Amino acid sequence: MKYLKITTVFFVFCAGVLAPTPKVRFEVASIRPTTSEFATSGAATAGVRIDGVQFRASMPLRGLVAVAYNTGPYQFETPEWMSSQWYEIAATLPEGHTKVDEVREMLQGLLTERFNMKTHRQIKDRPVYALTVAKSGISAKYDPLDPIERSVEAVSTGTEMSTMAKLPRGATLAIGGDKVEAKKFTMGMLADQLTRFVDRPVVDQTGLAADAAYDLTLELTHEDFLATRVQSAIAAGMTPPPQAMKLLEASGDSLHTALAKIGLKLEAKKVPMEVLVIDSADKEPSEN
Numbered sequence: 311m312k313y314l315k316i317t318t319v320f321f322v323f324c325a326g327v328l329a330p331t332p333k334v335r336f337e338v339a340s341i342r343p344t345t346s347e348f349a350t351s352g353a354a355t356a357g358v359r360i361d362g363v364q365f366r367a368s369m370p371l372r373g374l375v376a377v378a379y380n381t382g383p384y385q386f387e388t389p390e391w392m393s394s395q396w397y398e399i400a401a402t403l404p405e406g407h408t409k410v411d412e413v414r415e416m417l418q419g420l421l422t423e424r425f426n427m428k429t430h431r432q433i434k435d436r437p438v439y440a441l442t443v444a445k446s447g448i449s450a451k452y453d454p455l456d457p458i459e460r461s462v463e464a465v466s467t468g469t470e471m472s473t474m475a476k477l478p479r480g481a482t483l484a485i486g487g488d489k490v491e492a493k494k495f496t497m498g499m500l501a502d503q504l505t506r507f508v509d510r511p512v513v514d515q516t517g518l519a520a521d522a523a524y525d526l527t528l529e530l531t532h533e534d535f536l537a538t539r540v541q542s543a544i545a546a547g548m549t550p551p552p553q554a555m556k557l558l559e560a561s562g563d564s565l566h567t568a569l570a571k572i573g574l575k576l577e578a579k580k581v582p583m584e585v586l587v588i589d590s591a592d593k594e595p596s597e598n
Contacts, residue, residue, distance in 0.1 A: 339401035378417035383545035386586035456480035528568035537561035
């Protein structure tokens, strides 16, 4: 069983006079809108799962966009209703087409065809946090990535309060018990993960080699740990209930303190960034 994570980007190349590769599509897909009461009752569990040739998803439409286009939470814009309207998708993958990049392509096609989704991209100035190295230098333990040939697809398991993920090239991520433990993490990987914990994108400006990996531990206060889980839900396209949002208001700065202990810091700034804009989509998906 595989759990799809937002960790890969795909490109399609066509050469010379060769015909473009046909787009891969789900063999059959059932889409069922779920009520907002269901989504906020605790009965709904957001996520995307691949089991053999079976694809299952349960999340707001905004979350489905994030998965399909492999984009960070602050790198796309959607109409407000997409954050609260949930859908359950059950689909069958074509035999031999179960790779993550192929599933993303199929999901993009599904959003276009069944939701009549219209999109465009543009460059906008966006507030970000720049991940930089403190004057004291990074103190985390260097732990090189495994060779590429030993790489595996990302697999993740967990609950609302804990996550354990095995990532390509030997990297692992454990979130739970008020701390974040990452092994064989590059600064780019850390920036991607931190983006899910804070209110704006985190970009790697450490100047360290792109493949330089480290073992990192970030210990948070319990209140700040809970706040990161709420922020992660928002990043996934969900709208947490009011009582959960209050945790964000009460959160402190233990994340910044934890980063400082390993010689890293976050600096607020603005940078130009490509943004995916969802112009429109139908709330009621068409029939298969």
